[in-house]
Amino acid sequence: DAGITQSPRHKVTETGTPVTLRCHQTENHRYMYWYRQDPGHGLRLIHYSYGVKDTDKGEVSDGYSVSRSKTEDFLLTLESATSSQTSVYFCAIRDLRASSYNEQFFGPGTRLTVL
Amino acid sequence: AQKITQTQPGMFVQEKEAVTLDCTYDTSDPSYGLFWYKQPSSGEMIFLIYQGSYDQQNATEGRYSLNFQKARKSANLVISASQLGDSAMYFCAMRERGETSGSRLTFGEGTQLTVNP
Numbered sequence: 001d002a003g004i005t006q007s008p009r010h011k012v013t014e015t016g017t018p019v020t021l022r023c024h025q026t027e028n029h030r031y032m033y034w035y036r037q038d039p040g041h042g043l044r045l046i047h048y049s050y051g052v053k054d055t056d057k058g059e060v061s062d063g064y065s066v067s068r069s070k071t072e073d074f075l076l077t078l079e080s081a082t083s084s085q086t087s088v089y090f091c092a093i094r095d096l097r098a099s100s101y102n103e104q105f106f107g108p109g110t111r112l113t114v115l
Numbered sequence: 116a117q118k119i120t121q122t123q124p125g126m127f128v129q130e131k132e133a134v135t136l137d138c139t140y141d142t143s144d145p146s147y148g149l150f151w152y153k154q155p156s157s158g159e160m161i162f163l164i165y166q167g168s169y170d171q172q173n174a175t176e177g178r179y180s181l182n183f184q185k186a187r188k189s190a191n192l193v194i195s196a197s198q199l200g201d202s203a204m205y206f207c208a209m210r211e212r213g214e215t216s217g218s219r220l221t222f223g224e225g226t227q228l229t230v231n232p
Contacts, residue, residue: 041223041224045219046218058219094218104220105162
C-alpha cells in the first residue's frame with residue numbers, strides 16, 4: 001500500500017462545469033502522475049509532477065490543468081468538462097525507495113461521467 | 116506509432132495451465148524498462164514484474180516470468196499454473212530513460228485474460 005487516496009471516487013457532472021480531482025499521498029513521494037483509462041487505449045498520461053510547483057504535460061493534456069502546492073496533494077482540474085473527458089482517472093506515484101525498479105504505484109481511481 | 120503493442124484483446128486459459136500474454140515495444144533508447152500490471156475487475160492497478168533493458172536474465176516473480184527477447188523487442192508475460200484469481204486485464208508498459216521525461220510510463224491497450232475452471 002503506497003498510501004494513495006483519490007477523491008472523489010465517483011462523480012457525475014454536466015458539460016461545461018469545472019471539476020477538480022484530488023490525489024493525496026502520505027509518504028512524501030516526489031513524483032506524481034495523472035492518467036486516464038479508456039477502452040482500447042490503456043492508460044494515457046495527462047500530466048505529471050516532479051516536485052512542489054513542478055509539473056509537465058503528458059500525451060493527452062489538452063483540457064486539463066494540474067497544481068501541486070504541497071508534496072502530498074496533486075490536483076487535476078477540468079476547467080470546462082466535456083463528454084470526451086468521461087473516463088476513469090488514476091493517480092500514481094513513483095516510489096524511489098521500494099525497490100530498484102522505481103515502479104509506479106496507483107491509486108484506486110476516480111470514475112468521472114460528463115453528461 | 117504505437118510504442119507498446121498488445122495484440123491479444125482477449126485470452127482464455129484452463130485453470131492450472133500456463134499462458135503467455137504478448138507485448139512488443141518500440142524504442143530507440145538503449146536504456147528502458149518494461150513493466151507488467153494486472154487490473155482485476157475491482158479496478159486497481161497491481162504491479163507484477165519488471166525487466167530492465169540491460170538485465171541479462173529474464174525476470175521472474177513467483178508464477179510470473181517475463182520472456183524478454185531484446186532483438187525482437189518483445190517482453191511477453193508468462194503465467195504458470197493459472198488460477199481463477201488470475202482472471203483480469205493485463206497491461207504491458209514501458210519506461211524510457213530520461214529524468215526530464217519524469218520516467219513516465221507508456222501503456223499498451225491491455226489483454227483481458229479469463230481463466231476457466
